[in-house]
Amino acid sequence: MRHILDIDDLATPELVEILAIGRLPVGEVDQVLAGKGAACYFAKPSARTRNSTEMAVVQLGGHPVYITDVEVGIDERETAEDVTRTLGCFHDVICARVFEHSVLERMAALNVVPIVNLLSDGAHPLQAIADVFTILDEFGAGDDPAQPLAGRVVTYVGDANNVARSLGLAVGKLGAEFRIASPSGYQFDPVDLDRLAASSVVPVVSDRAADVVPGSDVIYADTWTSMGQEDEHAQRLRDFEGFQVTEELVAEAGERSVFMHCLPAHRGEEATDGALDGQQSRIWVQAAHRLTSARSVLAWLLANQANDGA
Ligand code: CP
Numbered sequence: 114m115r116h117i118l119d120i121d122d123l124a125t126p127e128l129v130e131i132l133a134i135g136r137l138p139v140g141e142v143d144q145v146l147a148g149k150g151a152a153c154y155f156a157k158p159s160a161r162t163r164n165s166t167e168m169a170v171v172q173l174g175g176h177p178v179y180i181t182d183v184e185v186g187i188d189e190r191e192t193a194e195d196v197t198r199t200l201g202c203f204h205d206v207i208c209a210r211v212f213e214h215s216v217l218e219r220m221a222a223l224n225v226v227p228i229v230n231l232l233s234d235g236a237h238p239l240q241a242i243a244d245v246f247t248i249l250d251e252f253g254a255g256d257d258p259a260q261p262l263a264g265r266v267v268t269y270v271g272d273a274n275n276v277a278r279s280l281g282l283a284v285g286k287l288g289a290e291f292r293i294a295s296p297s298g299y300q301f302d303p304v305d306l307d308r309l310a311a312s313s314v315v316p317v318v319s320d321r322a323a324d325v326v327p328g329s330d331v332i333y334a335d336t337w338t339s340m341g342q343e344d345e346h347a348q349r350l351r352d353f354e355g356f357q358v359t360e361e362l363v364a365e366a367g368e369r370s371v372f373m374h375c376l377p378a379h380r381g382e383e384a385t386d387g388a389l390d391g392q393q394s395r396i397w398v399q400a401a402h403r404l405t406s407a408r409s410v411l412a413w414l415l416a417n418q419a420n421d422g423a
């Protein structure tokens with residue numbers, strides 16, 4: 114049974130298959146969830162992920178059920194394993210947003226139904242696939258269908274977090290150069306770098322944005338304080354000084370460069386209004402592609418599951 118906990122659960126040709134599903138008109142995507150349920154579990158808040166996942170389930174013929182931790186209480190009211198077995202009685206897929214990535218690994222290890230990561234402290238794969246759709250819209254695919262982002266340079270400025278990990282894996286596996294500028298203490302650790310290397314992704318790493326921005330096609334930012342790190346907010350504001358993305362910084366990348374942000378934005382912290390709302394911003398294209406991403410991933414995963422079971 115296949116699960117999507119991060120981008121490296123997918124071989125590059127499988128990622129390319131998912132991108133192809135994303136190019137289909139909605140009405141031509143197989144109704145892989147017809148008459149079936151999809152559990153959408155959230156231990157943290159969400160605007161884009163909940164709405165895009167639920168609407169994707171509907172577009173695939175299924176019925177989404179939104180579940181919060183207040184109800185199921187993973188590892189408090191019941192173990193993650195028992196919650197998974199329970200939801201598996203009613204649903205053909207469990208999509209889950211959790212704090213600890215290891216919770217998803219425990220759920221997936223049971224192989225009850227496919228598990229899809231809707232964000233953990235480790236990864237945000239559906240965001241990264243939406244980001245790839247956005248970059249392809251902007252720049253088109255290269256000549257090599259197996260490496261549609263070949264020749265592109267994607268540069269992330271800020272915390273080497275869940276979003277950065279999945280983004281690096283996704284764009285790197287599809288042929289782009291991935292660069293990242295983060296302050297000391299907030300960079301990829303050796304385990305992250307090994308995982309990227311296992312997918313043949315070798316990022317250009319710097320502790321100065323100015324080193325990596327020029328020549329980039331995409332400048333990407335995310336919050337400096339992820340969900341669950343609120344207690345560190347004041348310290349992080351100090352530590353990330355000098356890593357704010359401004360309209361001027363995006364312009365330094367080049368005239369054709371675009372600015373991306375997974376949102377929610379903390380305006381005036383990791384990015385200015387000028388960057389977020391400026392001409393080079395593509396943040397709303399990106400947000401809309403969360404639906405393309407959720408639909409394509411679920412369609413691919415459930416079709417794969419049906420073939421496995423046949
Ligand atoms: N980008 C993203 O995952 O947004 P939400 O937290 O609103 O779902």
Ligand code: NVA
Pocket residue numbers: 232233274275276335336338339340375376377
């Ligand atoms: N890194 C952020 C992403 C939010 C979509 C977080 O985990 O809170």
